[in-house]
Amino acid sequence: MKNLALWYRRFGEPGSVLHAEASAPAARRPEDLRVRMLYSPVNASDLIPITGAYRHRTPLPAVAGYEGVGIVVEAPASFAQQLGKRVLPLRGQGTWQRYVDCPAAYAIPVPEDINSLLAARAYINPLAAQMMLDLSPPGGKTVLLTAAGSDCAILLGQWASHAGAKAVYGIHRSPVHAERLAARGIIPIAQQDTAAVNAAAARAEVVYDATGGALAEAILSAMPEQGEFVCYGLLSGQTFRQQRALPRVRWFHIRNYLDALSPGAWQAEFHRLWPKLRASGCSDAALYPLTEWQRALSAYHEAGRTGKPVLAMGD
Structure with missing residues (x-):
């Protein structure tokens, strides 16, 4: 299993300091899920930390990206029912990579009727x-x-x-x-x-x-x-x-509000969220392979953009 991740090891303009690095994934912690990523969007909240705006709470080196959707490929025994299912692997590692480990209790199951491209954007x-x-x-x-x-x-x-x-x-x-x-x-x-x-x-x-x-x-x-x-x-x-x-x-x-949420309260926020997303109009997704991340960043900054750049993580 090989992982490809967008790392930054210093702060600066994202197009300059991000680098795609391939390596074997580190050992999974017993309490984590391992998720094979499908899609991850490009948001302002992904790019701003790379510049160093929040350097006091952004330890380096780091993988970029805060949200996305993927399929569980490894899980603790108590979360075995999640294997093969789609989740949002949140509040763990950066999501601009092909494999993400996240705390199992904070992974958000995706309802079957929710499109993966919409689910990828369901957090931030x-x-x-x-x-x-x-x-x-x-x-x-x-x-x-x-x-x-x-x-x-x-x-x-x-x-x-x-x-x-x-x-x-x-x-x-x-x-x-x-x-x-x-x-x-x-x-x-x-x-x-x-x-x-x-x-x-x-x-x-x-x-x-x-x-x-x-x-x-x-x-x-x-x-x-x-x-x-x-x-x-x-x-x-x-x-x-x-x-x-x-x-x-x-x-x-x-x-500022996340640390106060217990795992149960965190899951409850998304139970309220899914019906709203089903009934809402959202921007279209514009897909870019992970290997073409520079194009995705350029598209994000285009004036008058109406589509959301989304990284497609497949090989």
């Missing part, structure tokens, strides 16, 4: 969206999304509507996103349309922001004081300053 964005909506409920409120063409924002918008939001507005940078947002019940607003952005911000009672920077500052300056601004990303690469005491700003980082 969907779980973050679900948790944010739990923490800052949108029912009866006007909602505003930034980076609305992103996978997380599209789920936030759909699920906010299902939870009873009065209206959901989505700020997007590329015009290619407008039609797909409208098709999912999200009112599209071009980021360049300053008047429309300010008007939506003035009505927004809950904002889910993934950009930070000048856009976040503009929204905060126009929002009602009784509103709530939830920041879950800084895709602009810039932080922001709040010029007044209100509205309330909440920073959401999914990692």
Whole structure:
């Protein structure tokens, strides 16, 4: 059995510091599953740690990737029923490799009717969206999304509507996103349309922001004081300053909530998640062989991208 993994041994630009390395897998710990990976997506949350942004909690060397789906090929006796079944091998090793070991209690079984390409993307964005909506409920409120063409924002918008939001507005940078947002019940607003952005911000009672920077500052300056601004990303690469005491700003980082979840609570989050994913519209997947990972990273950074780059792990 040979493994192929995308390692980084120093921090820097992902295209420069990632390297594909082939080796035999290390010995499996008795409490772990071994999973032959099928697919793993490319997310901002996969790339940002490689740059060193979180170096204080990113020990090197490391294999990149945080989510994906695969088939169990080895298991402890108490999890023998998982052999041959699809799981999400989460909270273990990096997932940008052909074989991943993960704690058996935290591996998420995939329902039979869930497509593997959807299952591969069922963790980072969907779980973050679900948790944010739990923490800052949108029912009866006007909602505003930034980076609305992103996978997380599209789920936030759909699920906010299902939870009873009065209206959901989505700020997007590329015009290619407008039609797909409208098709999912999200009112599209071009980021360049300053008047429309300010008007939506003035009505927004809950904002889910993934950009930070000048856009976040503009929204905060126009929002009602009784509103709530939830920041879950800084895709602009810039932080922001709040010029007044209100509205309330909440920073959401999914990692801050994971350690508090027992294995049972962790599994329960996904039991709630699968029905939502079944009923949601998501972006299409664009497949790239693991050996062509550089192309996948280039595709991720393309302006106006509507598909999600996904690494296909097969030989």
